[in-house]
Amino acid sequence: MSAAGRAGVSRGILLRLREQLEFTKKGQELLKMKRDHLASETNKLLSKVAERNKLDSRLMQAYESLKAAYLNLGYSGLASQATIVDKMEVKVRPWSIMGVIVPEVLVEKEANINSISSPSAHQAASELNALMKDLIQLAEAESRIESIAYELMMTNRKVNALERVLIPGLYELIRYVEGRLEEESLEEFFRAKRVKQVIRRSKQ
Amino acid sequence: MRSPSIIYLITRTHGRRTHLLTSESIKTISKSKSLSEMVDQLLRGDYAAEISKLPSEEVDSVRLEKIFLKTLVERFFTLTTDTRGNVKEFLEAFAARFEVENLKRVIRAKHAREKIEEQNLVPLSREHTLINFPALTKAGNIEEAVSLLRETDYASIDERLEAYRRSGHPIVLESFLDRIYFTRLWEKLEGMVEKESLKTLVGEEVDLRNLQLILTLKLRNLAPKLIEEMIIPVYYRLSKSNLRSLTQGGLEDFPEILAGTTYDRIAEEILRKSKAPAVNLETVISKRLYQDASFALKNLFLKSGYVIAYLLFCEKEARNLVTIATAIDLKIPEEELQRRLLL
Numbered sequence: 390m391s392a393a394g395r396a397g398v399s400r401g402i403l404l405r406l407r408e409q410l411e412f413t414k415k416g417q418e419l420l421k422m423k424r425d426h427l428a429s430e431t432n433k434l435l436s437k438v439a440e441r442n443k444l445d446s447r448l449m450q451a452y453e454s455l456k457a458a459y460l461n462l463g464y465s466g467l468a469s470q471a472t473i474v475d476k477m478e479v480k481v482r483p484w485s486i487m488g489v490i491v492p493e494v495l496v497e498k499e500a501n502i503n504s505i506s507s508p509s510a511h512q513a514a515s516e517l518n519a520l521m522k523d524l525i526q527l528a529e530a531e532s533r534i535e536s537i538a539y540e541l542m543m544t545n546r547k548v549n550a551l552e553r554v555l556i557p558g559l560y561e562l563i564r565y566v567e568g569r570l571e572e573e574s575l576e577e578f579f580r581a582k583r584v585k586q587v588i589r590r591s592k593q
Numbered sequence: 594m595r596s597p598s599i600i601y602l603i604t605r606t607h608g609r610r611t612h613l614l615t616s617e618s619i620k621t622i623s624k625s626k627s628l629s630e631m632v633d634q635l636l637r638g639d640y641a642a643e644i645s646k647l648p649s650e651e652v653d654s655v656r657l658e659k660i661f662l663k664t665l666v667e668r669f670f671t672l673t674t675d676t677r678g679n680v681k682e683f684l685e686a687f688a689a690r691f692e693v694e695n696l697k698r699v700i701r702a703k704h705a706r707e708k709i710e711e712q713n714l715v716p717l718s719r720e721h722t723l724i725n726f727p728a729l730t731k732a733g734n735i736e737e738a739v740s741l742l743r744e745t746d747y748a749s750i751d752e753r754l755e756a757y758r759r760s761g762h763p764i765v766l767e768s769f770l771d772r773i774y775f776t777r778l779w780e781k782l783e784g785m786v787e788k789e790s791l792k793t794l795v796g797e798e799v800d801l802r803n804l805q806l807i808l809t810l811k812l813r814n815l816a817p818k819l820i821e822e823m824i825i826p827v828y829y830r831l832s833k834s835n836l837r838s839l840t841q842g843g844l845e846d847f848p849e850i851l852a853g854t855t856y857d858r859i860a861e862e863i864l865r866k867s868k869a870p871a872v873n874l875e876t877v878i879s880k881r882l883y884q885d886a887s888f889a890l891k892n893l894f895l896k897s898g899y900v901i902a903y904l905l906f907c908e909k910e911a912r913n914l915v916t917i918a919t920a921i922d923l924k925i926p927e928e929e930l931q932r933r934l935l936l
Binding site for chain 1: 654698701704705707763812813870872876912916923925
């Protein structure tokens, strides 16, 4: 059943429908802006994610150094060297991008590895430590992309629904109401003319 | 003239040396595809008693490491039971390296305010140490731990607490423990009859330790003055001025400063052949130390130095076995493992 079939017809309704159309168009514009902003945000994050391969190879190298440290010191020796590391502290807080809640990871305190006495353990720790910040940034970018991509998909659906269903439906409804109002005014005009004729004839 | 007790000790050491795994055996073990295969190969030697107690499903590199270290400690202290007087004191001072390693582990944990339990230490039984490690592990901080060492040979570590607090680096205390250990060992060595053969090994170990310490701290750009304070004040083949030049010079000056000493190749090997010198530093230094021990085993077979060379070989064997077990666990390629073994 079309929207036109259900609508009542009056000048008030026409005004309300026009207001609604205006509002919907504004909403559509806003959603389009949101979509563009989210898309540009995703593009920005994609450049960070593209560095994943480089990070992977750096991680593999750090892992090799770690294996060398294990071989030099054994498990208990390396575990003892590891206890000395002053641990890294991070804080995750929610951040809003166009209403999309994404995580923001803040490094509050970097790991202090200067106290490690074994050279091989220190080398492995410094390579891993240098990677940690980049890994955190990558994880932040990936989870942001995940949230933004979902929101982008939802926004796109909303824009499409407005563009292809709601706005054309409103246009159709307005056209129908306008048509009906025109018909009604013609009818009214004709009726008034007939009444005038009847009154004139009865006077004669 | 040599005392019969020394002759007896050297003879016993010759006998004990036959228990050590040969390089070929180590190579064969290193080719094991799994830890159970490795364990099977160790069931014929000194490790058999401890390994056979381990259920096959509980075999892992951590447990094996513990067994290797326990056997190593036993080998050291079995030797001290064969001796008396000065020799016993010297060997006990030499075996104190386990005590020192455990103290370092406790200090590291206390610095980070982390829990440490006795199982995280080298398995050193109570009869072999005067230090109350159970109490130390329960100490709340470094100050408390240091106060527990007041009546021991390590009491003077108290002097370095201020420097530790200033720098915030426990390496200050760790290096001081090494200083106490080697200074005491050097003193005990002076009381020995055949000190020259012993000095060769102990002196070179001190030199190598100093070299490793300086290189390590130089790689981290620590102030020369701080490095100088941490050096072990025992000068064998590296003179005081050599060490001062090393601490004050840049890393690139190392080969030049060491030219003319027996350690000239070490700097070259560490600095010129590797992109990350720190990774190979310990391996290169250890290889050199055990090469010296190997030379002593071949050439000092009737001298006291033979005993120390044997102990260093025990240490080398334990380190190699730990490396192999870890490598099998981490699935490290065979050629990489062969490169890391101290053969």
